[in-house]
Every structure is written in C-alpha cells, then in structure tokens.
Amino acid sequence: MTDTILSDTPRDWRETVFLPKTDFPMKAGLAAKEPAILARWEKLGLYDRLREQRAGRERFILHDGPPYANGDIHMGHAMNKVLKDIIVRSQSLLGKDAPYVPGWDCHGLPIEWKVEEAYRAKKLDKDQVPVAQFRAECRAYAEKWVAVQRAQFERLGVMGDWADPYLTMKFEAEAAIVGELLKFAETGQLYRGAKPVMWSPVEKTALAEAEVEYEDVVSTQIDVAFEITEAPNAPELVGAHAVIWTTTPWTIPVNQALAYGPEIEYLLVRFDDMVDGPRTLLIAHDLLESFGARIGHPVIVKLGDTAGTVTALQSVRESQLEGAVARHPMHALGGFFAKPRPFLSGDFVTTDAGTGLVHMAPDHGEDDFLLCKANGIDPVFAVDGAGMYRADWLWLGGQGSVINKKFVSVEGPICTDLRNAGALLAASDDFAHSYPHSWRSKAKVIFRATPQWFIPMDKAEGITPANLVTPAHAGVFGEGAGQEPQETPASAGVTHGVQGNGATLREIALDAIEHTRWVPERSKNRINAMVSQRPDWVISRQRAWGVPIALYVNRATGDYLRDPAVNARIRDAFTAGGADAWFSADHQALLGAEYDAADYEVVTDILDVWFDSGSTHAFVIEARYGAGVRANLYLEGSDQHRGWFQSSLLESCGTRGRAPYDAVLTHGFALDGNGRKMSKSLGNVVDPLKVIGESGADILRMWVASVDYFEDVRIGKEVLTTTSDGYRKLRNTFRYLLGALDGFDDAEKLTPAEMPELERYVLHLLGMLDVELKAAAEAFEFNRYLRLLTDFAQEDLSAFYFDIRKDSLYCDAPSDIKRRAARTVFDILFHALVRYAAPILCFTAEEVWQARFPSEDGSVHFLEWPELPAVPGDDGVSTLWAEVRALRTQVTEAIEPLRREKVVRSSLEAEVTVPSLPVDAAELAEAFIVAKVSKGEGVSVTRTEYHKCGRCWRLLPEVIQDLALCDRCESVVA
Template identity: 75%
Template sequence: MTDTPDTARGAQQDWRDTVFLPKTEFPMKAGLAAKEPAILDRWAKLGVYDRLREQRAGRERFILHDGPPYANGDIHMGHAMNKILKDIIVRSQSLMGKDAPYVPGWDCHGLPIEWKIEEAYRAKKLNKDEVPAAEFRAECRAYAEKWVAVQRAQFERLGVMGDWDDPYLTMKFDAEATIAGELLKFATSGQLYRGAKPVMWSPVEKTALAEAEVEYEDVVSTQIDVAFEIVEAPNAPELVGAHAVIWTTTPWTIPVNQALAYGPEIEYGVYALAPHFSATGAADEDVVESQRAWSDSHPLNHLVGKRLLIATELFSTVEARLSRACPPGQGVYLMQVGIAAKNSLANATARHPMHHLGGFFAKPRPFLPGEFVTTDAGTGLVHMAPDHGEDDFLLCKAHGIDPVFAVDGAGMYRADWAWLGGQGSVINKKFVASDGPICTDLREAGALLAASDDFEHSYPHSWRSKAKIIFRATPQWFIPMDGSRSSVAPAEAGASSDGAEQQPHDAATARDIAAELPGFAGAAGFGPVVTPTNAPTLRGLALDAIERTRWVPARAENRIRSMVEGRPDWVISRQRAWGVPIPLYVHRQSGDYLRDDAVNARILDAFRRGGADAWFGADHQALLGPDYDLADYEVVNDILDVWFDSGSTHSFVIEARYGEGTRANLYLEGSDQHRGWFQSSLLESCGTRGRAPYDAVLTHGFALDGQGRKMSKSLGNVVDPLKIIGESGADILRLWVAQTDYFEDVRIGKEVLAGTSDAYRKIRNTFRYLLGALDGFSDAEKLGVDKMPELELYILHKLWMLDVELKAAAQAFEFNRYARALGDFMNEDLSAFFFDIRKDCLYCDAADSPKRRAYRTVLDILFHALVRYAAPILAFTTEEVWQARYPSQDGSVHFLEWPELPALPGDDAISTEWEDIRRQREAVTEAIEPLRREKTIRSSLEAEVTVPDLLRPAVELAEVFIVADVHQGDGEGVGVTRTDHKKCGRCWRLLPEVEADGMLCHRCDSVVS
C-alpha cells in the first residue's frame, strides 16, 4: 500500500521547529522604574526637544502656556496630574504635525516662598524684621532657585518634554522688568488708583491676600446680640429710647462700629421683655408683675421696662437666643408693644454702647438704608464697620463715613484707640469669646443681650498659614474693574460726618492715619484716576473675552463669568519684601502718580540690569531725571500681588519668544484657577491689550485618595507620585491621568493603580505580540490592500474609525475618551478577536502564503499606527517599543507624525457583515463555555457548532470561531457537541482529513514538505 502524505509522517514527530512562533526580545515584564531614567538620558543626549523644534519649524504652531507652580517643595499628585496632562496634549499636537513648544515655568515671588524663610527664622528664634531687606530677599531667591532645580528634575522624571534648559522664572531680571512694565502700562493708561477699602488681610502674615490665596474652613465662633439706644428719630419720635438690636459673629468689629443698616422694605416691631420661668411654662400675662420677678442677678435685668427694635420676622429667633443666655430654668418672652412705620428709621440715629468713652464713640450712629439687609438671620438690623466689610464700606462711603483704621496689620487695636487700645489679636478665640474683654465691657455697659460660643459656619483662612483672615481697610493700590474711580479727597477722607472732635487721631484725615500704618509710604496717596474717555471698562472687556474663549469643559465658562461679574476691584499691592515692587512716584501735594515715558524707560532699564532690587536700592533722583525733584515725590515701596506676576507671564514668555501679539492656544490648570491664574491673566491682558491672552482654557479637577477624600498628611492618605514612579514607573501615572475623567475630581489609590497597571499590561502585551509577530518582516513581504482577505479589510476599516475617533478626541483634549478608544481597540478588536483568529495563520501557514502576508502587512500597519497613537500617553514604553523594532543611534518615536493609513475600498458592506459575524462568534463562545467548565471539551478547537445562519462558508467560520466545524442549524440558538475529528500534530486543529491524532492536516503537510 502506498503511503499517503499523512501516514508518511509519524504521529509522534515533534513539529515545533516548523511553526513560525513570534520572536522578540521585548520583555513582558516592564521594569519601568529602572528603564525610564535610561530613556530620559537618551532623550537628553539626542536633544529630542530641540530637534523637534528644528523638524517642526515653519509648521502651524500650538502653544500650551504653562501655569507656574510655586517653587517651594517636592511635587505632589496635583502637580503630577497637571504636568502629565499638559505633556500628553503637547505631544499629541506634535504628533499631529504641529510645532508644539512647551516652556515650563515657576512662580518665584510672594508669600509661599517668603513664608518658608520666615518659618526658618522662627525656628532659630530670629525676627525677620531685624534682617536687612536685601539679605532677606537674597535668601528668598536662593530658596526659590533650590526648589526650581528639585522640581525640574521631578517633572522631567514624569516624562514631561520641554525647554528645561531655559524655563521661565518670574524672578529672572528680564521677567521682573517686564512685570514692572506691564504695571506701568496700567498706570500710564490711568487704570490704577490708591485708596483705602476693606481687603482680605492676614494678621499672621501681615499682608493683603488675593481671593485665590484664601480657603474656607468650618469654624465655631462667638455670636452676640447687642443693643444700640436710639437717640433721635425725626419720623418716629416714639422710638427714641428704644434699643435697636444687632447680631454679629465678629464681636471684634463692634469697637469700630460707625452706623446701623436697616432694610427699607423690612417690617420692624417694638418688643418688651418678660421673664419666662420654665422651659415649657407660659409667660405671665401681666408684664408689670412679671418684671418684678426678675432676680437681681438675672443677666437681662437691665432691660426691664426697655423696648427692643427687631424685625418682626425674626423676633422668635432673637427670643430663643436671649433665652439661651438666661440661667437654667429661666428664659425671656418678647411681647410686641408696637410696629414701626415704614420710614421710621430714616434719618434716625443711635448711640454706641461705649459712648461714655467720648470722642469717636460719642458720635451718633446713623441708621442707613441697606438693600443687602435681609431677614435670613440675625435681627433685621446690621451694625456697620466700614473698616471691615465690603457692604459696610460702600454704604458708609455713600453717606460720607470713612474708615478709621483702628485695627493694625497684626490684628491689634491701635494703641491710642479709646476702647481696647493695644489689645488683640482680633482673630484670637479667647479675645472675642463670650467671657472675653469685648463681651465683658458690653455686658458692663448694659448693651449685651446674649452671647454664646457656639455658632458654626464657614470662615476664610490663609491657605499658607492656615490662620483666620479678616476684612480690613488699608491703603492699597487697585486696578478698577468698572472704569474711573472717585479719588478719596484729602479734605474728606476719614473726617467725621459731623465734624466732632475725636481722640488723638480724630481731627486728622484718614490719609494722615494711613500714613502711620506699615506699608503706607507718605501722607499723600489717594490720587485721582485718569480713565480714557468712552473707554470700555476692564470688567466689560473681560466678560467679552470670556465669551470669545473656548472653555473646556464648556460649563467652566459660567464659573469664571460669574466670578468676573461679581469681583471687586483688583488689589494689586502687598506689604511684603519678596516680589516685584510697584515702581511709582506719587506727588506729595496732588496725590497723583507720575506718568512719564522717559522716567518709565529708566526704571525698566534699571530692572533689566539689577532686577527688583534695583528699585529698593535705587538712586531715585537719577531715575526721575532732571525734570523732577525727588523731594516732591513719595517713593512707593509696596510689592505687586504675585497673581499680577503670573498674570503677566504671557508677555515675557509667549510674546517675548514668539512675537508681539502672539496668544497661547491653551491654558490648562485646576478648577481653582478660575479665581486665580486664568482670571489674573485675563484681567492683565484685557487691561493692556484689550483681549484674552489665550484662545482656549482647559480645567481639570483635583486628585483625591481612593475613597474620594482630599489628601492630607493628618489623614495619612497622601499618595506620593514620586513613590509611585520609584516603584512602578512614570508611564503608570501617565496612563492613570489619561484614563481618568479629569474634568472632574479623580481618585487614586492602590486599587485604582492596580486597575491602571492591569490596563498597562494589556497594552504592553499587544505591542509585544506585534513585535514578535513581525519578526523578520520586510517591505518585500507586503501585500496590497486590494489582495487582502475580508477580515484584514475589516480590521483596517476599524483602524480608520479609530483614527478618526482619536484625532477628534485629541483635538477636543478628551484623553479619557482617547485612552478608552485606544485600549478597547487593542484589547477587543485585536487581542480578543483579530490576533486570536489569525494566530493559527501566523504560526502554521507557509511563510509566503497570501493570507499570512496579508496578516503581517496589516500587523505592520497596526504597529506604526498604534505606537504613534500611544506615544503621547506612554512616552517611555512607546520609545522602548520603537527602539525594539528599529534600534537607532538617533531615532525616536517622538519624532514621528500622525500615521497615514492606506486607502480602503469605499464599500462599507464588509464592515457591516463582519459586525454580524462577530456577534455570532460571541454567541458561539458563550455556548461553548458551559462544556469547557464541565470539561466535556478542553478547547474550543474540540467543538462542533450549529448556528441558525451560515454568514460565511463553514470552513471560514470554523477558523473565525476557532472550532472544529460549523453546520447550518434548524433551531434559533447555537448548538455545541464534541467533534470526532482527529488533532493535527502541528497546528492542533481537529479536522476531518486527519486520520489519527498527531498526523498532519493537508496544510501543515504542504508547509513542512
């Protein structure tokens, strides 16, 4: 008998050497923590960033302007998330063929750094004020330089590609000169004034704060009800002798009270007090008899027979507060004895509880109509301290009442103040407590109705010192939001409304008082503001620019719009040492600041040569020149708000490097920067250029721990990015950032990172498979698209769809969508489907078979596309992948551009049909699984299936389903049985042509022949 090909080859023969198994040295285990530093070194030697600039020269430019972090400590997870997201965007834009430079920067001035130096002084028991200012500033500069170097290395370790050799620093001399120049633009155009109004002030740090430097924490404060006796009421004489009741949670403002506010539309009632002797008992009907029952020691016996003026809507809440102030078993009952007519309080006055001290306290306190007065809480009457509240200031100012500057920068009442002079601090809980000196004095004066230390509410704190802040009227420099501001005229500023004499300072103007405060350099200072006629306001320009800017996500526009609509004038001055000075000369007589282009030019030239220190140690007469006498001018020594520094960065980073008028394509920071850098940059640019400095703004959320809590050292839940990099590598962090919905707050912890690591392994293994499967592939093996099987055409169609989706996601800055689409394609379309089906062809078909050549051609196309798509996210891994296939002395995956995919036939029918086949394949796989669990079959190759419809020839479907055979079924579902076919010894498929297990099928026999 003549041997057949099958029987000619022994069933026990080992065919492994004839199978084309993938070959690659690319390891499955990543070892990123060890590999990434070497890749960084390679990039540095290649000069990847500079070479990219050369390669992309002349292309469309995409500028992401880096918001400057403070140079004051190791980076945290928020830094890592921010910088990685920026890098992903920059790399994606470069991949799309654009010239995408990235200039990192640092904010080097201001409290964050100054505070650290002061902390070091305090630890050594040194007084900062005893150190020469120049020496102190030098220490601040050195501290910033140290942390710039540290953070630079840490950011580079994240894989962030940029101009690390020439970053921007706000403390570079050129930068300081430009910042000063931007301020002088505001001054020259008249968009600057100096005035005294309440600003957020830190008594601990002794400086004004910007809104972005403030955080809110829940606190428990003292709440008090205080009675002001009405002494004049022209419209309602019957109210004279009654006591207007106010409620406040800032008792320390009572010594600075100057008026009372009422609601013009609020109804006020007059009430008498009666005792209430039990928690549940009814009040005595006979008020007179009840009043006799007050004990001599009762805290409210001083009010027997007196009348209280309270909003009728609030009398019951006031009654409850007064009752809580009574001894156990006693309370009070408020009995209405009258209603005040609508205009009763117009032109009325009351006297301060401490009027017996004379001077300032003896002046009558007018009742002023305030639209902001409501009946939401309190008494319906509000005490006014124009030194310590925005509403207070504006209402009192409108009626000729100015601040008196009673509280100094440390939160103490100034020494000459008649009540509590030299005492404080006003943020000290004991000082303002119900048994503290303020409440004690009010109680002795018979004016304290109730006081308790139990009011829970949110209160502003400095986010650096974590101490409470106050609103405090101080002389500051402002940029007006709404055009021209009326100057605070020297003749009226601070003068009492009735001309009454005040103690020591009362005869002086507010200017004179202010002149003695720290940070106010002279008696002049409330100069006029010159605003160009018919010029749009800064607020109007900013709101218009907001509308013209692309906000990502779109809802961010509403957030910043509402902030700009309601924000007060911009306080740009600080009373500190480390920063860019406000380089102005104020005329001592007129109070106006000097505007002279020649003087400004000399100032800026000095800054360029010597930085900010050039102002503090300057020969000011030389800067003024021969046309002005220094004796006539006050030299301003306040420094600029650091938000003005960072808001000016577009001028000395974007315009200085890329040309005047150039705007950034994108600003990207956390959502807190709507009130910080986004807004300061917007206002600075609108004030000097009339438009925003950016085309688009992207906002991301904050990094929280795995349980969704804010990270804090006290909770012990801080996730350190440097530790993650050291253990798992930066690419894990980069993939985590890309996978998160970063427009919201995001979580990171062990479980989250475990999921990210799993996703990374799948991507890495896909690349490993591609590298192995393409071993030895060359252009000669490539097959044209027109000669490819339908499955390959279908996968190329899916790749085209992926390409469109990824490009759209990249342009929308939606890398969560980008990463998800890329991962799904690699896992579901490739690993679980295409690779799974074609591995048999790859391993066992002849090397030159058209189907295998088509498959490897598509794998090559996939490789070149996927390594590019993944490069912006997995910057290190894709470099490793690229070098594994194309080892090169000077090549890099990051030099590549977006892939050019082969043109496909225009007919989408193939794609539609293969989607149906995939669904049928999923149904077959699901039907086989129970038999696998029962071990009826060990592999899907042992199964024969029946399906309702044969969508392709049975032989082709068997290959796609990875089963022994496929039959047309009569029923609706999928049927599965174990096949009787024998197993090929080389490809392991069970086929009818194999006569015995281990023999070869026709294909394998042909190949090994």
C-alpha cells in the same frame, strides 16, 4: 502521505512552526528602565531636535501655569503636568510645532512664608533683617526648589524646554512684569484707595480671594443694644435701644453707624423683666422670636398685645427711622465713641438672621464701607496689620489680636466691657459657620481697610483702541491660533466688538470670556459669574519678596506720575538689576531732570503675585513668539478660575483688550481612593514620587489619561492596580506584534486590494479608530482616547483578529497570501498603535519603537500621526464581518458548557451549526476556531470525529490519524 508522517512514533513538529520571536520583555520594569530612556532623550536633544523638525509648521502653544517653587511635587502637580504633556505630545503627533516652556512662580507669600518659618525656628524677627538680605534668601530658596521640582517633573516624562524655563524672578521677567504694571498706570487704570480687603494678621498683608480658603469654625455671637438719642420722625423711639447682632465682636470698637432695611418692618417691644430692669428694644418683626431664644426669653407677641412680660408697642417703618441717631455703648469714653451713630438705609440688610439691624464698621466690611462712604463716614484704621487695636485707641488700645478666640469670647475684654456698660443683651461662643482663612498660615483673615493699590473693574478711562493689539486669529480656536499676528490698524477697536472707548475692564473681560473656548463648556459659567461679581483688583501687598509697585506719587496732589520716559528708565533698571534695583535706586536719576525726587513718594508695596503670573503671557508667549501672539491653551485646576485664569484674563484685557488664550481647560482635584482630600494628618497622601519609584511614570501617566479629569478623580492602591492591569494588556499587544513581525520586510507587503476580507475588515476598524482618536485628541478627551485605544487592542485585536490569525501566522508558509496579508496588517497596526500610545505611554512607546527600529538618533516622538493605507470600497465587508463576529460570540457561548463537561477540551474539537453562512464554511471554521461549520437550525455544537494535525493541532477531515499532518502542514514541511 510519507512514511515519516505515518510513523507509529509521532514526530515533534515544533521547530517547523513560525512562533512569534522577540526580545521585548513582558515584565516592564519601568522604574528601572525609564531613567535610562530619559538620559537617552537628553543626549539626543529630543526637545530641541523636535523644534527643528517642526519649524514652520502650524504652532500649538500650551502656556504652562507656574507652580510655586516651595516643596516636593504632590499628586496634583503630577496630574497637571502629565495632562499638559499628553496634550503637547498629541499636538506634536498631529504634525504641529508644539513647544512647551515650563515655568515657576518665584515671588510672593508661599516662598516668603517658608523663609520666615526658618527665622521663627531660630527665634529671629524677619522684620529686623535688611530687605536686600531677606530678598536674597527668598531667591535662593526659590532656586533650590526650582531645581528639585524640575528633576521631578522631568522624571514624569514631561518634555519641554527645561534648559530655559521661565521664572518670574528672572531679571527680564521682573522687568516685563513692571512694564505691564506701568501700562496700567500710563492709561489711568490704577488708583490708591482705603477699601476693606481681606487681610492676614499673621502674615501682615492683604490677600487676594484666590489666597483664601473657607473653613467651618465656631464663633462668639453677641446681641448689643445701642441707645437711640434722636428720632425726628418718631420721638417715641428716643430712649429705646436698637439691637444689633454680630459674630465679629471685635468690630464693635470700630462701629460708626447702624443700618436698617428699607422694606423691613420693625417692632418696638417692651421687655419688663430683663436682668437690669425693663427695656424697650427695636428689632425686626420677623426676627423677634429667634432673638428671644438667644436671650432665653421666648417671645411670641402680636402688635398691641402683651404676652407675659413682653409688650409689642408699635410697628416702625423706614420713614420713622430716617434721621434717627444712636449712641455707642462705650460713649462715656468720649472722643470717637461720643460721636453720634446715624441710622442709614441699606439694601443689603435682610431678615435672614440677627435682628434686622446691622452695625456699620466701614474699616471692616465692603457693604459697611460703601454705605458709610456714601454718607460721608470714613474709615478710622483702628486695627493695625497684626490685628491689634492701635495704641492710641480709646477702647482696648494696644490689645488684641482680634482673631484670638479668647480675646473675642464671652469672657473676653470686649464682651466684659459691653456687659459692664449694660449693652450686652446676649452672648454665646457657639455660632457655627464658614469663615475665610489664609491658605498658607491657615489662620483667620479679617476684612480691614488699609491704603492699597487697585485696578478698577468699572472705570472706562484708559482702555482705548490705541492700547490694543488685535491678532488675526482672535477668538478662533485652531485657525491660525498661535501664529504671527497681522498688523491691525488702531481704529480696529477691541478684539471682539466691545468698543475700546468707554468700555470697562469688566465689560471687555466678560466679552473675552464669551469668545474663549472653555473645556468643559460648563466652566464658562463659573468664571463668568466670578468676573461679573468681583470687586476691584487689589494688586498691592505689604511684603518684601516680589516685584515692587514701581510708582512715584506726588506728595502735594496724591497723583502718581505718568511719564513714558520715566517708565522706560524704570524698565531698563529692572532689566539690568531685577526688582532689587528699585530698593537701591537713585530715584532722582530715574525721575530725570524734569522732576524733583523730594516732591515724590517712592511706593514700596509689592505687587500681588497673581499680577506676576497674570503677566506671564507677555514675557513667555509674546517675548518668544512675537507681539500679539497668544496661547492656544491654558490648562489648570478648577481653583484657577479665581486665580491664574482670571488674573491673566484681566491683565491681558487691561493692556491688550482681549484674553491671552484661545481656550481654557479645567481639571479636577486628585483625591484618595475613598474620594477624600489628601492630607498628611489623615495619612492618605498618595506620593507621585513613590508611585514612580515602585511602578514607573507610565503607570501614573496612564492613570491620568484613564480618569475623567474634568471632575475630581481618585487614586489609591486599588485604582493603580487596575491601571497596571490595563497597562500589561496593552504592553502584551505590542509584544505580540513585535514577535509576529520578526523578520518582516517590504517584500512581504501586500496592498489592501490583495488581502482577504478579514484583513480589509481590520483595516476598516483601524480607520474608524483613527478618526475617533483624532477627534478625542482635538477635544482633549484623553480618557475617551485611551479607552478607544485599549478597547481596540483587547477586543478587536487580541480577542478577535490575533486569535483567528495566529493559526495562519504560525503554520502557513511564509509565501502564503493569507500570512503575508496578516503580517502586512500587523505592520500597519504596529506603526499606528505605537504612535497612538506615544503621547500617554511616552517611555513604553519609545521602548517598543527601539525594540523594532533601534537607532542612536531616532525616537518614536519624532513621528507624526500615521497615514493609513486606503482600503478599497467597503462593499459590505464591514457589515459582513460584524455578522461573523456576532455569530462567533454565540458559538463561543454554545461551546462553553461542553468544555465545562469535558466533552471537548478546546473549541478545535467542536463542530457547530449556525443558521446562516455569511462567508465560506471553511473560513468560518477558521474564524470560530472549530473543526467544522455547517448550516442548520439555530446554533448547536457536537464533538468532531476528525483527527488532530500534529503540527497545527487543528482537527481536519484529511488527517487520517491523530498527530499526522494535514495537507497544509505537509506542504509547508515539505
């Protein structure tokens, strides 16, 4: 020992210790830093540069479902776009060419409704505004919000072709949409019919199922008597009254028939003490008691018996009701109401509620329409688009609206007139049930028969092999998906084996569902059920803003024109002037010399906006990447099984005979911290823009990746605090690596074969992590991905490897093999972890990368999945060190009581015995961070008698007095 080391005045050795050194701050300051990183990416041209670098690689296309351009983004938007970005970045990290083209839905009611609101605020009537002016205002409104939302999505760190997004209102998009419509027309897959559709009297248009939400309401329920006037198979029924029950009193003025159940037993019952005298009524046997409760007259009676003033006269079956006729309660008005109302057999009639007899209004119900149509009874269109009875209607003409609660209440005109006619047996305003509402206006919708355009689900004509494109990668996810298709002869038929000739759209769509990957897998059942049961697709809307149904209908035959030459001219007109061209067109010029414009009706209905978005694969995927190319993945919320997923499926199956996607991922909804739906009225809205402004986008991105987004997820202050804690721990891992690698260069590197066992063990763990992360990325399970990554950083690195090797890192000589091995592993860990984190923490990973490798034209997002060094054969190292870790845990637990009792201040002052020595005792002491390890019975701990080294602070036998130097430190200092 030197005199200096044995001095009575201990020297301060801190300047000789190799402490981590880095300028990378622990305090993230993301809200301030991220905009600067975004600006750097824009200057760098990150997205375009990445496309250049990945050109020719296997392509991965995530097709963006278009949000509506009508307001600031909400948490659902943020969750959706971040998840998409994580997937796109992870696929790029895997070495694929993963373009992302963001898009917006710019047509339809969401935008039109907002423009109308501005008119209503000024007390102006939108219908008095010229169509061209109104459409221009809708376009300007959409343009404004596209710009706003684009900046908000970019602020989330979403990387994409923001310079050239797709907008459904671009002229080329509108031309493509009408082109897809005309494909359906040319193959006979359109028809115009007067079927009941969901109709919004407030918005004055038909609605798709996806535009409807159900809310609990309380409605008026009424029991109405229809007098039986004819009954050829049961004359005794004449003069009796058939009783119907309904919760939509406004449909009684449009009644045209009565339906009975073929398997139901009815009773003819005499009530002697009704308000207006004795009444003989026809009611289902099983519902007699509940009917009695509604009229305040308990009825418990057996056939042939009399119970008080009620007598069950006879049982009535289907055969006795065949050919029976009733008359409408308002028959005295004459005209429509004087016509007989036939009894019709309907399989849909049940005894679940009501009376077992159902009044039929073919204008206002699907079952009603079909049953009446089968019996030659057509709709009468008595209720107009605003929900009013048309002015010439004999009963209540010009009155309404039918969704007005006061109008249909017990004291309203319908019930009053029925009561005066002696037909209202019971009425109350207390029936609670679920009822459809427009999700925009929040007003009730009605079923209303109007002339609409439909795509049939069960018509075989039109979908033939000649219409189909069959990509070589059809139905195979990950094998050639998204690549240029190979030519396939027309005789190849439908993609997945449903024959084109004779196959219906429903059959082809169901087959396509079977050959699509659904994530999670259970979501397949949801869309399968929806497509199996859905009615024909209503594609027309009575609006002003959107793509018109550009068809010519022959006035004499009612058929629409199917001429490819005319259709080509229509598409060209749309390409040049957009959809507006249809409203200002020279239709004779479009029809050409072969047709006289006077012979044709110009259709001006607007296309369902779901057809617009369902066609995006044509003008985004195929237009950019080649005919027949389809998306690898569609990703949206679970509500899109009835929306975009389904409309895209039907559109593509109708024109191409296959799905437009290889896989579909469904995520849940973002709820507040208590699991409630976010609502301004509840005051529980979590604004993503506020979160970003306070904490940074990476915190929001980490939250998205951390939750099980296949289900509904929660976000609130407590959740975000937990996320922030997790973020700080991961950031600290990067900071430690950066500090530990200060000054590291290639000359220091060692091969795994030259490393100690601990380093080989850590590389083995990294290799296992690598495999699991790659599998999680391919499965789109980023909550598992993030958990694996953070657990590795915390448990395997910070709490184990870093804890053990900090002594070597700080105190060993720079040339020491152990220190060089550790720094080599740190370098490997850095390159791997920064890549793994980049898809999720896109800003932080860039900051970490630039902290070590500053470059004006470099980016972590140019990097690909790490190539890890080959580790020599395991030869038991992983098993051995797993045992060491288990022993280490036991030792730590055994030391803790002594620390609490202040017998030892730290584990460095402890000597331990363990039942086995899986590795050298000195190495175990280093692993356990104790003074000495020896073999003994069980695990026990005592305080060591060794002295403390003044430089490394380890207590070792060669240190002759406290704060003198151990042999290792003396050598390094010398």
